[in-house]
Amino acid sequence: MSFLDRIEETPGAGALRATSYELLGLSPGDTVVDVACGAGHAVAELVASGLKVIGVDPDPDAIAAARARSTDGMFHVARSDELPLEDESVDGYRAARLFHLLADPLPTLIEAQRVLRPGGRIVLVGQDYGFLLLDGTDQDLTDVVLLGLESRTPAPRAARSYRDLLLDQGFRDPEVAVHNEVVTDYAQLTRQLESAATAAVEKALITRQDADEWLADQADRGRHDRFLAILPTLLVAATR
Structure with missing residues (x-):
């Protein structure tokens, strides 16, 4: 949960959540479900805006943290493809950082369509790992390491397909927005960089020596204020 908290408390995370709320376009008193709600940051903010909010996550620890954040x-505690909600019972559906974890998005989208009322709004939020930009002294090696990062999830490029997925499922009038977070603080992404390098070694994309030298270069860039990463997040909204 500390990892989820760190993600949600980064400088751009609040602005990203706010954009997703604007795309939902809901009014006080409306009901919204936040699927894969994690530690409940969005749930707490949506409740504070006057909405009736349901948080769903398959992780009991995440739900415990979310309950503590918003009483x-x-x-x-439920999966995205088995929501414990009645048909056409919510006005809004929000899912952030979910679809890159799904080998098959269709059951989750079918559930979203089922629980949304006609005219309800859906907003999908996620990073497409194929769009990440990371500067490096050896840029070719850096690009290969980023392929290692992609290998850590079942569908690392799912976000670029959000619009198609929603249209194919019968949602209408999709809107696409992109939120870019610029990170110049090496410490903010240290764990993710180490994970990416390790994955690239495990996939035999690079050697362990390559990984160690690359990590040392990134750390050195951080010490000399030369670290740069740009993390684009796609937001796609549509109407049922």
């Missing part, structure tokens, strides 16, 4: 939200 006025409703919460369920």
Whole structure:
């Protein structure tokens, strides 16, 4: 949970969540479900805006943290493809950082369509790992390491397909927005860089020596204020 908290408390995370709320376009008193709600940052903010909010996550620890953060939200431990909600029972559906974890997005989208009322709004939020930009002294090696990062999830490039997925499922009038977070603080991404390098070694894309030298270069760039990463997040909204 500390990892999820760190993600949600980064400088650009609040602005990203706010953009997703604007795309939902809901009014006080409306009901929204936040699927894969994690530690409940969005649930707490949506409750504070006057909405009735349901947080859903398959991780009991995440739900416990979310309940502690917002006593006025409703919460369920459940999967995204088995929502414990009635048909056409919510006005809004939000899912952030979910679809890159799904080998097959269709069951989750079918559930979203089922629980949304006609005219309800859906917003999908996620990074497409194929779009990440990371500067490096050896840029070719850096690009290969980023392929290692992609290998850590079932669908690392799912976000670029959000619009198609929603249209194919019968949602209408999709809107696409992109939120870019610029990171110049090496410490903010240290764990992710180490994970990417390790994955690239495990996939035999690079050697362990390559990984160690690359990590040393990134650390050195951080010490000399030369670290740069740009993390684009796609937001796609549509109407049922």
